[in-house]
Amino acid sequence: MYALNRVPSGIVGLDDMTEGGFPFPSVMLLAGSAGTGKTTFAQKFLFAGADSGERCLYLTTLSEPTQWMLRFASQFEFVDKRHFGTTIKYCDMGQMIRDGDAEKILNFIDERVAETMAQRVVIDPITVVGDFLKSSYRVFLFDLVNRLKNWQAVTLLTGEVKPGELYPPEVAYAADGVIVLYMSEEDGARRKYIEVVKLRGTNHVTGKFSYDITRKEGIMILKSKF
Numbered sequence: 261m262y263a264l265n266r267v268p269s270g271i272v273g274l275d276d277m278t279e280g281g282f283p284f285p286s287v288m289l290l291a292g293s294a295g296t297g298k299t300t301f302a303q304k305f306l307f308a309g310a311d312s313g314e315r316c317l318y319l320t321t322l323s324e325p326t327q328w329m330l331r332f333a334s335q336f337e338f339v340d341k342r343h344f345g346t347t348i349k350y351c352d353m354g355q356m357i358r359d360g361d362a363e364k365i366l367n368f369i370d371e372r373v374a375e376t377m378a379q380r381v382v383i384d385p386i387t388v389v390g391d392f393l394k395s396s397y398r399v400f401l402f403d404l405v406n407r408l409k410n411w412q413a414v415t416l417l418t419g420e421v422k423p424g425e426l427y428p429p430e431v432a433y434a435a436d437g438v439i440v441l442y443m444s445e446e447d448g449a450r451r452k453y454i455e456v457v458k459l460r461g462t463n464h465v466t467g468k469f470s471y472d473i474t475r476k477e478g479i480m481i482l483k484s485k486f
């Protein structure tokens with residue numbers, strides 16, 4: 261049996277739970293409701309890769325000006341500004357997604373990955389595409405994951421969840437791995453939890469772990485299980 265190649269996630273404490281990181285290549289889903297830290301996680305994943313010389317690509321689906329993204333990221337101490345636009349390329353897909361043409365979106369992503377030769381790719385959030393594609397969304401996801409697997413890259417798709425859901429099921433089926441961020445109200449305090457729900461080829465830790473969002477590390481997993 262061959263050992264899977266792994267890349268470090270960049271998230272403090274996470275690789276201990278996943279036999280050393282994300283399988284390479286793979287497509288991962290990071291799911292969570294608003295404000296749980298998906299974008300923070302994604303930025304840390306990219307900057308950790310960029311720090312070790314990997315080419316990275318961040319695709320946003322939200323029509324947010326790239327400038328805004330850079331301002332968001334700049335608040336974190338782990339961010340080395342020299343990576344902006346060089347080791348990490350930023351690209352806004354908002355308008356293209358509004359047009360609702362699945363094939364065009366797939367080709368666009370393919371072209372960006374090809375021209376950057378990215379080893380780490382983020383699409384944040386992928387679920388917005390579902391709002392515009394409607395009935396062709398499932399086929400789109402299937403095609404997207406298959407295309408991404410042809411590239412030598414780890415792709416992180418972030419997914420917004422509906423109330424009562426832990427993750428968007430249609431993305432979770434297609435992905436090689438699923439990590440969930442969620443908050444729960446306990447003793448009047450909001451606590452944040454992370455859980456590795458699925459990771460193909462990996463004997464990952466199960467159950468929920470507390471995590472914190474800090475200026476220094478972005479997201480970090482706390483050692484205690486609760």
Ligand SMILES: Nc1ncnc2c1ncn2[C@@H]1O[C@H](COP(=O)(O)OP(=O)(O)OP(=O)(O)O)[C@@H](O)[C@H]1O
Nearest residue numbers: 292293294295296297298299300301335473474475
């Ligand atoms: N410097 C910081 N220190 C502590 N917490 C922070 C810091 N910066 C941001 N946060 C927390 O992180 C949250 C935002 O995280 P982020 O934008 O990554 O979430 P998200 O899941 O991408 O949200 P959305 O679904 O809205 O895109 C904020 O709501 C805030 O609680």
Ligand SMILES: [Mg+2]
Nearest residue numbers: 298299300384
């Ligand atoms: Mg976000």
